[in-house]
Amino acid sequence: MSGNESAELGKADVDPSVRQVCANGICMETNVVEAKLDEGNIQEAESALREGLSLNFEEARALLGRLEYQRGNVEGALRVFDGIDLQAAIQRMQPSVTEKQPSKKGRTRSIESVPGVSQHAAGLVLEAIYLKAKSLQKLGRLNEAARECLSVLDAVEKIFDSGIPDVLVENKLQETVTHAVELLPELWKQAGCYSEAMSAYRRALLSQWNLDNDCCARIQKAFAVFLLYSGVEVCPPSLAVQIDGSYVPRNNLEEAILLLMILMRKVYLGKIKWDPSVLEHLTFALSVCSQTSVLGKQLEEVMPGVLNRIDRWRSLALCYSAAGQNKTALSLLQKSLHKDEEPNDVLSLLLAAKICSEDVFLAAEGVKYAQRAITNAQDSNEHLKGVGLRMLGLCLGKQAKVATSDFERSRLQSEALKSLDGAMALEHENTDLMFDLGVQYAEHRNLDAALQYARKYVDATGGSALIGWRLLALVLSAQQRYSEAEVVIDAAFDETVKWDQGPLLRMKAKLKISQSQYIEAVEPYRHLLSLVQAQRKSYGPFRNAPQVEDDKVNEYEVWHGLADLYSSLSHFKDAETCLDKARALIEHSADTLHIEGKIMNLIYNG
Amino acid sequence: MSGDIATTSTTPSAVATAITGDEETHSTSITTTTSTNKPHITWSDSYTKAQKAIQSLTSILPSIPPSLSSSETPASCLLRDAETAAQISNLLRQPDSGAGDDNICRWLYDTFQYSEPELHIVVLRFLPVIAGVYLSRVNLHKPLAGFEAVLLALYGYETSVRNSQSVTVNIPDLSHSSIYHETNKAPKNSATELNLAVISPSLEPYGIVRSTKRARIVAVALELYYSKLPQIPVESKIEFCEFCKIWSSGHGESSGNEAKKSIYMPWELLQPVLRILGHCLMGYKRDEKLYQSAIGAIGCLYERALHDLNTKAMLATGSLLQLVKLGAESDEVDYTEINIESNTINL
Numbered sequence: 001m002s003g004n005e006s007a008e009l010g011k012a013d014v015d016p017s018v019r020q021v022c023a024n025g026i027c028m029e030t031n032v033v034e035a036k037l038d039e040g041n042i043q044e045a046e047s048a049l050r051e052g053l054s055l056n057f058e059e060a061r062a063l064l065g066r067l068e069y070q071r072g073n074v075e076g077a078l079r080v081f082d083g084i085d086l087q088a089a090i091q092r093m094q095p096s097v098t099e100k101q102p103s104k105k106g107r108t109r110s111i112e113s114v115p116g117v118s119q120h121a122a123g124l125v126l127e128a129i130y131l132k133a134k135s136l137q138k139l140g141r142l143n144e145a146a147r148e149c150l151s152v153l154d155a156v157e158k159i160f161d162s163g164i165p166d167v168l169v170e171n172k173l174q175e176t177v178t179h180a181v182e183l184l185p186e187l188w189k190q191a192g193c194y195s196e197a198m199s200a201y202r203r204a205l206l207s208q209w210n211l212d213n214d215c216c217a218r219i220q221k222a223f224a225v226f227l228l229y230s231g232v233e234v235c236p237p238s239l240a241v242q243i244d245g246s247y248v249p250r251n252n253l254e255e256a257i258l259l260l261m262i263l264m265r266k267v268y269l270g271k272i273k274w275d276p277s278v279l280e281h282l283t284f285a286l287s288v289c290s291q292t293s294v295l296g297k298q299l300e301e302v303m304p305g306v307l308n309r310i311d312r313w314r315s316l317a318l319c320y321s322a323a324g325q326n327k328t329a330l331s332l333l334q335k336s337l338h339k340d341e342e343p344n345d346v347l348s349l350l351l352a353a354k355i356c357s358e359d360v361f362l363a364a365e366g367v368k369y370a371q372r373a374i375t376n377a378q379d380s381n382e383h384l385k386g387v388g389l390r391m392l393g394l395c396l397g398k399q400a401k402v403a404t405s406d407f408e409r410s411r412l413q414s415e416a417l418k419s420l421d422g423a424m425a426l427e428h429e430n431t432d433l434m435f436d437l438g439v440q441y442a443e444h445r446n447l448d449a450a451l452q453y454a455r456k457y458v459d460a461t462g463g464s465a466l467i468g469w470r471l472l473a474l475v476l477s478a479q480q481r482y483s484e485a486e487v488v489i490d491a492a493f494d495e496t497v498k499w500d501q502g503p504l505l506r507m508k509a510k511l512k513i514s515q516s517q518y519i520e521a522v523e524p525y526r527h528l529l530s531l532v533q534a535q536r537k538s539y540g541p542f543r544n545a546p547q548v549e550d551d552k553v554n555e556y557e558v559w560h561g562l563a564d565l566y567s568s569l570s571h572f573k574d575a576e577t578c579l580d581k582a583r584a585l586i587e588h589s590a591d592t593l594h595i596e597g598k599i600m601n602l603i604y605n606g
Numbered sequence: 607m608s609g610d611i612a613t614t615s616t617t618p619s620a621v622a623t624a625i626t627g628d629e630e631t632h633s634t635s636i637t638t639t640t641s642t643n644k645p646h647i648t649w650s651d652s653y654t655k656a657q658k659a660i661q662s663l664t665s666i667l668p669s670i671p672p673s674l675s676s677s678e679t680p681a682s683c684l685l686r687d688a689e690t691a692a693q694i695s696n697l698l699r700q701p702d703s704g705a706g707d708d709n710i711c712r713w714l715y716d717t718f719q720y721s722e723p724e725l726h727i728v729v730l731r732f733l734p735v736i737a738g739v740y741l742s743r744v745n746l747h748k749p750l751a752g753f754e755a756v757l758l759a760l761y762g763y764e765t766s767v768r769n770s771q772s773v774t775v776n777i778p779d780l781s782h783s784s785i786y787h788e789t790n791k792a793p794k795n796s797a798t799e800l801n802l803a804v805i806s807p808s809l810e811p812y813g814i815v816r817s818t819k820r821a822r823i824v825a826v827a828l829e830l831y832y833s834k835l836p837q838i839p840v841e842s843k844i845e846f847c848e849f850c851k852i853w854s855s856g857h858g859e860s861s862g863n864e865a866k867k868s869i870y871m872p873w874e875l876l877q878p879v880l881r882i883l884g885h886c887l888m889g890y891k892r893d894e895k896l897y898q899s900a901i902g903a904i905g906c907l908y909e910r911a912l913h914d915l916n917t918k919a920m921l922a923t924g925s926l927l928q929l930v931k932l933g934a935e936s937d938e939v940d941y942t943e944i945n946i947e948s949n950t951i952n953l
Binding site: 124131247249251277288290315347384386427464500 | 744745775777778779783785786787788801803810812816817818819820821832833834835836856868870873877880881882884885888889890909913914915917918922926928929932941942949951953
């Protein structure tokens with residue numbers, strides 16, 4: 001086209017502000033033709049063009065339609081296009097059966113069957129249909145628009161029956177095809193025909209249209225967005241499109257993630273420009289799937305210089321922390337909190353403190369982060385002060401566990417409680433904080449306060465969290481209020497399904513043992529045993545996971561507990577059987593040896 | 607589809623039993639309702655069912671637009687009638703709503719049990735209000751069996767539609783060729799391990815709402831809502847956004863008397879909430895009011911994620927907020943428009 005254009009420009013020194021049409025090396029101003037059109041006299045306008053530019057009927061009509069469209073008169077354009085029998089024109093351009101070559105490979109098939117001249121004609125007709133579709137779109141007649149647009153693509157597929165070759169295609173024709181491929185799914189979407197939109201997208205991406213990289217990327221992104229957010233779940237791509245065991249997505253999310261990953265890869269292969277929204281869409285998709293470690297890998301592959309490095313470290317830290325890879329997350333945060341980077345970033349400080357609060361050996365480091373977070377929680381971050389206090393409390397509490405003296409421990413625990421209380425004053429609806437306070441008070445042996453917070457937590461969560469029930473029962477049993485603890489456990493049984501009752505059964509058994517009701521403790525142990533064995537058989541990724549990972553009761557522990565129980569009941573044979581079972585799971589352990597010793601002691605020393 | 611409901615254990619009678627067990631004082635009324643609903647009674651067609659639903663609504667609402675009762679497409683009219691929807695929402699928000707003998711809950715329950723796809727949407731349209739009011743009240747020690755019956759019906763339906771199966775996603779690995787890309791690398795022997803993500807675990811039939819399963823039941827009802835999003839009226843989605851604000855922060859617009867406080871939001875509940883909000887924000891039909899409402903809701907959830915230091919939620923909500931920002935910065939170019947800048951038209 002550029003060659004064409006320069007030729008024209010060389011020839012005509014007409015004022016560029018005046019509209020003109022050019023064909024066959026002749027240019028003419030359009031004012032006369034436009035005047036005729038304004039009078040509604042299409043035929044006269046057409047003959048003026050035919051004479052002026054030596055055109056045939058279809059060419060003149062196509063040019064007129066384009067002129068009307070360009071003038072913004074889409075209704076006029078439609079009237080002009082209606083005068084051409086586009087379908088007949090398409091039919092004429094199809095290669096006749098004899099011309100068809102029995103070639104199978106799409107890429108190698110050339111355009112020879114369509115002579116060069118008719119390629120030009122094809123371009124003209126297809127542009128006319130395309131503009132008809134655009135005109136209909138502008139008039140809000142979306143279904144019709146989509147059907148016209150679809151006929152462009154159908155025609156192209158008939159003319160080039162195995163895909164458009166990479167070369168030898170006239171620019172204008174390619175441009176029309178590209179436009180139509182991109183427009184069709186948009187039209188179906190606007191018309192509310194979602195499954196048609198979905199197939200239009202797939203057709204755009206799976207057939208050979210010889211699209212340029214940018215256009216292909218735009219369609220891939222638009223399709224991914226449609227898949228992610230439309231809420232329309234239509235059937236996955238058929239297996240028929242699969243080539244040699246290649247991956248075929250099975251649902252919307254898989255297809256969206258695949259497309260977004262491909263777009264990310266195209267960026268680092270240098271095929272397309274960086275588009276920050278692609279990464280955000282991918283972040284959303286992968287985080288709702290809880291696949292943040294995959295997201296982390298994607299972020300790591302982003303070329304340096306594209307993202308701000310501190311932002312990248314922080315995002316990576318979020319990804320790895322969400323995926324439970326806290327060590328990696330912490331080392332990334334340490335980088336971003338380095339004195340030369342952003343040492344006072346409140347979010348990074350809080351996150352670092354949170355990670356440290358989960359490890360006794362990091363707790364002291366966490367205290368420092370939390371303190372810095374509190375100091376820096378100002379202005380727009382002031383609302384995070386309570387979070388800082390909570391993290392400080394948790395880190396201090398953790399630090400207390402490895403204190404070197406009783407005095408030190410007591411001091412740290414009091415400080416921890418002070419911080420948590422301070423956080424409570426700011427975050428009084430935060431249920432996690434209620435739980436933390438319950439635990440912390442319990443560890444400080446202030447059982448009344450612990451009980452109060454445990455109750456508060458169960459109440460605020462509406463009994464939704466199993467750990468709440470367990471904490472409440474534990475605190476009661478620490479107060480030696482065993483029967484009340486049992487009432488809590490029984491209430492918790494009512495609020496849980498059998499599958500999740502493992503931890504409750506274990507507590508029930510232990511409560512019975514604490515009250516020396518050994519016989520009554522056997523029953524919950526038996527239930528526990530059958531539950532654990534059933535779970536071992538059927539745990540898979542599809543099962544409901546327990547609310548918290550350590551809610552899983554392991555089989556070894558059950559056999560061991562049961563052995564202990566039987567030895568207390570002097571049922572030594574049963575106890576031995578249980579010990580055998582326990583040893584089959586873990587061969588050497590202090591626990592089993594201890595029970596063995598206990599049994600020996602009971603047998604020989606009475 | 608109509609037979610499915612009856613085969614799960616969340617049949618009307620099971621729910622009735624459940625409610626009987628849960629809340630003895632209110633058992634009789636619901637039992638009567640559900641007994642009219644036994645599978646052996648069949649209505650001739652969807653028109654009659656919708657008519658019947660409208661008819662029973664007349665005894666509950668103070669007024670019903672005459673256009674509704676005379677409509678030839680009663681179900682879709684019922685779905686679109688804003689005035690009726692507002693009246694129903696208002697009843698659901700009353701301080702004493704949601705008990706076992708609540709007429710409007712009973713109506714929603716019955717309407718859902720007609721097993722008519724369009725009537726399902728009518729009921730789902732009110733899910734934001736039901737779930738919203740319900741979750742805000744769970745610790746107020748009020749009778750909520752009416753809400754729970756509706757939620758269990760939705761849960762039971764989704765369970766049967768999904769055949770109790772989990773929903774999973776195989777995270778693609780680009781080192782394998784896919785339908786959309788080719789790779790030069792020779793395929794590694796068999797499948798390199800795909801990351802399997804469980805979007806929604808397998809479903810078990812529940813006859814009652816146990817508190818540790820409450821979030822899950824509501825979440826599955828929201829998953830059903832998600833799957834019907836294109837058919838759901840925009841007002842319902844706006845209500846959903848408003849409840850998200852209340853759930854996450856205790857603040858937000860609410861036209862009723864429901865308690866305004868933040869609620870316990872485990873990930874299993876948060877995840878479908880985020881997916882629905884993603885749609886409200888990025889769905890293809892841009893509705894300005896919904897868009898603004900969704901931005902507000904996501905902002906609140908982002909702040910909540912910060913306060914809980916919930917990293918996964920921070921990433922999901924943060925990315926949506928970032929997309930809003932990017933959308934505001936970019937100017938839309940229509941790539942499907944032909945070049946109309948030049949005054950010279952070439953053939």
